[in-house]
Amino acid sequence: MHPTNLLIRKLECFHPLSGADRALLESISKPIIEVPARHDLVQEGETPENVFLIVSGFACRYKLTAEGRRQIMAFFVPGDFCDFQVFILNQMDHNIGTLSRCHVVEMSREDIVTLTEHPAIGRAFWWASLVDAAVLREWIVNLGQRSAYERIAHLLSELLIRLRVVGQVRDNSSYTLPITQGDLAETMGLTIVTANRVLMKLREKGLITVSGRELIIHDVKALESESGFDPKYLHLQQYASPL
Amino acid sequence: MHPTNLLIRKLECFHPLSGADRALLESISKPIIEVPARHDLVQEGETPENVFLIVSGFACRYKLTAEGRRQIMAFFVPGDFCDFQVFILNQMDHNIGTLSRCHVVEMSREDIVTLTEHPAIGRAFWWASLVDAAVLREWIVNLGQRSAYERIAHLLSELLIRLRVVGQVRDNSSYTLPITQGDLAETMGLTIVTANRVLMKLREKGLITVSGRELIIHDVKALESESGFDPKYLHLQQYASPL
DNA sequence: CGCCAGTTTGAGTGCGATCAAAACTAGTGG
DNA sequence: CCACTAGTTTTGATCGCACTCAAACTGGCG
Numbered sequence: 001m002h003p004t005n006l007l008i009r010k011l012e013c014f015h016p017l018s019g020a021d022r023a024l025l026e027s028i029s030k031p032i033i034e035v036p037a038r039h040d041l042v043q044e045g046e047t048p049e050n051v052f053l054i055v056s057g058f059a060c061r062y063k064l065t066a067e068g069r070r071q072i073m074a075f076f077v078p079g080d081f082c083d084f085q086v087f088i089l090n091q092m093d094h095n096i097g098t099l100s101r102c103h104v105v106e107m108s109r110e111d112i113v114t115l116t117e118h119p120a121i122g123r124a125f126w127w128a129s130l131v132d133a134a135v136l137r138e139w140i141v142n143l144g145q146r147s148a149y150e151r152i153a154h155l156l157s158e159l160l161i162r163l164r165v166v167g168q169v170r171d172n173s174s175y176t177l178p179i180t181q182g183d184l185a186e187t188m189g190l191t192i193v194t195a196n197r198v199l200m201k202l203r204e205k206g207l208i209t210v211s212g213r214e215l216i217i218h219d220v221k222a223l224e225s226e227s228g229f230d231p232k233y234l235h236l237q238q239y240a241s242p243l
Numbered sequence: 244m245h246p247t248n249l250l251i252r253k254l255e256c257f258h259p260l261s262g263a264d265r266a267l268l269e270s271i272s273k274p275i276i277e278v279p280a281r282h283d284l285v286q287e288g289e290t291p292e293n294v295f296l297i298v299s300g301f302a303c304r305y306k307l308t309a310e311g312r313r314q315i316m317a318f319f320v321p322g323d324f325c326d327f328q329v330f331i332l333n334q335m336d337h338n339i340g341t342l343s344r345c346h347v348v349e350m351s352r353e354d355i356v357t358l359t360e361h362p363a364i365g366r367a368f369w370w371a372s373l374v375d376a377a378v379l380r381e382w383i384v385n386l387g388q389r390s391a392y393e394r395i396a397h398l399l400s401e402l403l404i405r406l407r408v409v410g411q412v413r414d415n416s417s418y419t420l421p422i423t424q425g426d427l428a429e430t431m432g433l434t435i436v437t438a439n440r441v442l443m444k445l446r447e448k449g450l451i452t453v454s455g456r457e458l459i460i461h462d463v464k465a466l467e468s469e470s471g472f473d474p475k476y477l478h479l480q481q482y483a484s485p486l
Numbered sequence: 487c488g489c490c491a492g493t494t495t496g497a498g499t500g501c502g503a504t505c506a507a508a509a510c511t512a513g514t515g516g
Numbered sequence: 517c518c519a520c521t522a523g524t525t526t527t528g529a530t531c532g533c534a535c536t537c538a539a540a541c542t543g544g545c546g
Contacts, residue, residue, distance in 0.1 A: 061380070140314060145312050182525095193504080440495090
C-alpha cells in the first residue's frame with residue numbers, strides 16, 4: 001500500500017479531498033524508512049527541518065523530567081504526522097521517539113509547504129493539528145480527573161477510534177498495541193505496577209484480552225462508559241461509528 | 244492603554260513587528276467588554292464565530308466530566324487570545340470561561356483573517372498558538388509526574404514568566420492571581436484541601452506570600468528549582484529573564 | 487450585623503507508589 | 517535444541533500522599 005493512503009484516509013475524515021488533491025498526495029514518492037523501537041526521531045533542543053509521517057508502528061512525544069522520569073504526551077499511530085507544525089519554533093522542547101519498530105516517511109519543510117499551498121490540503125492539515133491539540137486537552141482531563149482504571153480504559157477507547165479511522169482495527173474491536181506496560185504507565189502518569197494491575201482487572205472483568213501485542217476489546221460500550229469516553233473531542237465527521 | 248498593546252508585546256517576544264504591523268494592530272478599535280467572574284465566553288457544542296482577546300483578568304479553558312467535576316486545561320491571561328484557531332473546527336469540545344472579572348475584546352473571523360494576511364502577524368499568531376500547545380504539553384508533565392507541591396510551584400513559576408511578558412509583574416516577583424484555591428485545585432487535578440495545604444506549606448517555607456489576590460514570590464529560584472521549572476517550553480526570545 | 491463564598495484545620499481512609507522478587511517470554515548463541 | 521540472557525509481566529507487602537468528610541474560621545459585602 002502506498003504510504004500516504006493512511007494519511008489521505010485520515011484527512012478525509014474532515015472533508016473529502018478532490019481527485020487532484022488525492023493524486024498530489026499519492027504522487028509523493030519518498031523512501032520508506034524502517035526505524036527500530038525506542039529510537040528517537042527528533043530530540044529536544046534540535047531544530048528539525050523535516051517531519052515524519054508514520055506508516056506503521058507507534059511513536060510518541062515525550063519529555064524527561066530532571067529526575068529522569070519519562071512522560072509520554074502523545075501517541076502517533078499510522079497516518080499521523082509527527083509535528084508538521086512544530087518546525088516553526090526554533091527549538092524542540094520535547095523528544096519524538098518510536099515505541100515499536102516503525103516505518104516512516106521523512107518529508108522536508110518544502111514538501112509540506114508545497115502541499116499546504118493547496119487550500120483543501122492545507123485546511124485538512126490544520127484540522128489534523130487542531131485535533132491533536134484536542135486530544136492533548138482530553139489527556140489533561142484524563143490525568144487530572146480520572147482514576148488509573150478509567151485512564152487506561154479511556155486510552156484504549158480512544159485508540160480504537162483513531163486506529164479504526166486508518167483501517168488498523170479488525171472486527172471493529174481488535175488492534176495491535178505495540179507498546180509495553182511500562183510505556184503505558186509513562187503515558188498515564190502511573191507506575192508500571194499499577195498499569196499492570198489495571199490491565200489484569202480489565203481482563204478479569206472480561207472487557208479485554210491481551211495476547212502478545214494484540215488487544216481484543218470484548219465490550220466496547222462498557223469500556224467507553226466506565227471511562228467516561230466521549231469521541232466528540234476527536235472531531236470526526238465520518239468513521240466515527242463502526243464501519 | 245490600548246487593548247492590543249499587551250498582544251503586541253506578547254507577539255514581539257517571538258519576532259519584532261514592523262511599524263506598519265504594529266500600527267495595524269493598534270488600529271483595531273473594538274469595544275472593550277466587561278465580563279463578570281465565572282461567566283462563559285464560549286460553551287461546549289457551540290460553533291463560535293468570534294474569538295476573544297483578554298485585556299484584563301484571568302479566563303480559562305475547561306471541561307466538565309460526566310460526574311460534574313471540572314478540569315481547567317489552560318489559563319488565559321492579559322494579552323492572550325482565547326482560541327483564535329479553534330473556530331476552524333465545527334464544534335467546541337470544551338468551554339471557555341472567566342475566572343475573575345475580565346475585560347475582553349471580541350474579534351470576528353474576518354478580523355483575524357485580515358490580520359493574518361500580513362505575514363509577520365500571521366506568523367506571530369501561529370507561533371503564539373504553538374506556544375499554547377507547548378504549555379499544554381508541559382501541563383501534561385505536571386499532572387503526570389509531579390507531586391501536588393511541585394505542580395503548584397511550577398504553575399506559579401510559569402505564570403510569573405507569562406505575566407512578566409505582558410508587564411503584569413511588579414518588582415520582578417509579584418503579580419495578581421485572581422483565582423480561588425478551588426480554581427487552582429481544578430487546574431492541578433487536586434482537591435481544594437490539598438491545594439490549600441500546599442499553599443500553606445509554600446508560605447511556611449517563606450517562598451510566597453498571598454494577601455487578597457496578590458501573590459508575592461520571595462524566592463523565585465527556589466520555587467523554580469523545587470518544581471523542576473525550566474522556561475524553555477515557553478519559547479521566549481526575549482523577556483525571558485527579569486527586565 | 488448577618489450572610490456567604492472562600493479558606494483553614496482535623497481525622498480517617500484508600501488509591502496508587504515503592505520496594506522486592508518471582509514468573510514468564512523472546513531472542514541469542516553454543 | 518537447549519541453556520543463557522535481557523526485557524517484560526506478574527505478584528506480594530508496605531507506605532504515604534492526596535482524597536474524603538466534616539467543621540470551624542475569615543473576610544468582604546449588602
